[in-house]
Amino acid sequence: MSKAATAPRSDLAGGFFANWRQNIIYIGFVVIFVVFALTLNDKGFLNPNNLLNIIRQTAMIAVMAVAMTFVLSAGEIDLSVGAVAGLATVTVAMAIAVAGPVGGLLAGLATGLAVGMFNGWLTTKIGIPSFLTTLAMMGIAKGVAMWISDTAAVPILSPSYSWIFGGGSVGPIPVLMFWMALIAGVGHIALRRSGFGRRVLATGGGETAARYSGIDTASIKFRVLVLSSCAAALAGMLYAGRLQSGRFQLGEGDELSVIAAAVLGGTSLFGGKGTVIGTIVGALMIGLINNGLILMGLEFSQQLIARGGIIILAVALSQKRT
């Protein structure tokens, strides 16, 4: 007991600061929320409608970011999520036009599975780093979406589809919030408590060690990339439902927000470390910042700069000093 008491003070302080840095995302979220609440109250920041809007705008990013947490935790990356979401909006819209909502649902899932398996196959079997595989896929998916849709928007004329996937709400609660909560809950439990999640974290934390421990790391990487594309396709389905159309531009550039959300939430770009709850808060924080900056009346150019600065600050503060 007295061992702890005689320990140098710097150790205790170090422990506190380590925790403080780990939890910076939650502290930052609260701080930003309070600042906006105080300064933007007259502009309707705290209006329930505005707050629900933040969730509506964040849901797709959050869904993709949950899967990205798995990808990053396994030591890989998926840059194709935004383009795959865009492609899925198009395939879903086109399938609904000929086969109805169920056909659209199946087309969306098939899009995610096909892209994900191709990404996974190239990465684990051919051995192309996922950074390059998915960078190339980003262009391919966008190209395919533009080609099959003739670069035109494809309307969705199924109210039931639009209600379930993004457009509807139960009382004041938007359906998108249920999707976000569902994916977050499943993702959190899968990463923290399931054997799959533990293998993902092990693969990213030390691939050789994981392999020596009997983990099929190639299969894990394959599966997280499939997971990521499927989540991207789901996000695309939500975009399509919310906007009642499929367009190749939807989801464009989302990969950066998705990766930023995961990293803000404490997921390591180098693998082995990730939390789904943190990712969700990270995604909400990005939505919060976007919303607040718009309410402040900043120009889009200023928003970009302010958003970049806040993200750098948050990640810098979360770095462990040695």
Next chain:
Amino acid sequence: MTAPAPTAVRMTGISKSFGGIRALDSVDFEVRAGEVHALLGGNGAGKSTILKVLNGVHVPDEGEIEVGGQRLAAHTPEAARAAGIAMNFQEMSLIPTLTVAQNVFLTREARNARGMIDDEDSVHRAETIFQMLEVEVNPRALVGDLGAGQKQLTEIAKAISQDARVLILDEPSTALAVSDVERLFVFLRKLTEKGVAIIYVSHRMDEIARIADRATILRDGKHVITAPMADLPLDVMIEHIVGKKSKGLADVARGDASRGEVLLELTSVTGPHKPEDVSLTLHRGEVVGLAGLLGSGRSALARVIAGIEPAVAGEIRIRGKKVTIRRPADAIAHGVALVPEARATQGIIPAHSVADNMAMAVIGRLSPRGFVDRKRVRDLADRMIQRLSVKTASRDHAVSTLSGGNQQKVVIGKWLATEPEILILDEPTAGIDIGSKSEIIRLVRDLAQAGKGVIVISSELSELLTACDRILVMADGRAHQMLDRADLDDPSETDPEHALQAAERRLQIEIQKALSIKEPSHV
């Protein structure tokens, strides 16, 4: 004698090549249930390869493996584990971002009713294992935050937790404190009583002699001998390992210390964590050893002098002049070079060539006008390869293709290229075969003879005793006592081998004393 125990493992005619190099050449290896079987050999003898074959990490080109009389159908880690084989890898199977308990039970976690991982159960079971081993490791700690000894114990716990019929321990004691090794040995005896077969790999002959029942020696990928330990006295063992009558450690001539001026003088130096209040002088032409257990502050002191963890208090003088060392570049500029402990990560860039590695610390000097003068790099590499007799196919081969001992020589060569006055070697012979060990100790003596001041850190006391003129005993970050090497000799003992052992016992006693003095303040 009872009837011989049943065979636990029988490997017959195992061959394995890597890119044209025959790592294993039709090797037979047999281990009985209930015995501790030592597997010995120099670096590159094929020990790790045969263990990785047994463990399913490598698929053999030829040969068969039987475990408990059953032929292994597949060569995968899963199949090996299913057959009851467990192995600790030298820190290779631990995932730094997971906790101790999560690592120990990775892929074998207990599940609750809903099929989810029950981490609390892992913590309890890990606690039980550490209690059986009578060691203190926090199962909830992140492995990445642990020291080497604790990682080692986690590795061992992971291997033990598999309730294996065949337990492979690859260098389990390298980072362990003496007392922990004792407890491990007691525990291993309990396992063998239950019929578990233990394959024990170590470079430490004293350990082998104490724990093993039989030994198999490999050399150059071939089986040399399998015999009971009683038939393998130390000199015979070393002879089989090295392949010729070699000079043991005791034979390295320790030149009379012709002490010159004071090169390095530390006064009450304190580091950021350790060491605390250490004073030390190092003269030209002498070798000073730092002895102590893991965590005694030996390496921390080296890092302070080399500017990696700069001193927070105290005074460092080099050749009488007070100096400030804030970063490694300062230390190098003052003629201090550190050959670090972790060769693979701190010493070399494995994928780069021997020549590039040796030039790394002096690349500025070899690049007049900003371009690397490749001829000077080649000359430097050739000079060092010859001076240190580095065994490499060429100076352009990647360092990763060299054996551990030769990799270490590359690191030493890299630092000698900076022409240091003061050379610090941290565990220079860890994981190196005995032949290379003697060479490195001889090299240390030669450097001292050539007028340099050398500080050697080693956990192998016989090594310190052969290499050093004075030995500083450290414990808990503090300098305990400076011993003259000569005072450790027993004048009545004339046989050099026995004399070394006697000196080793005395040094061991001093180290233990240093610990017990610190003890009261901790309780």
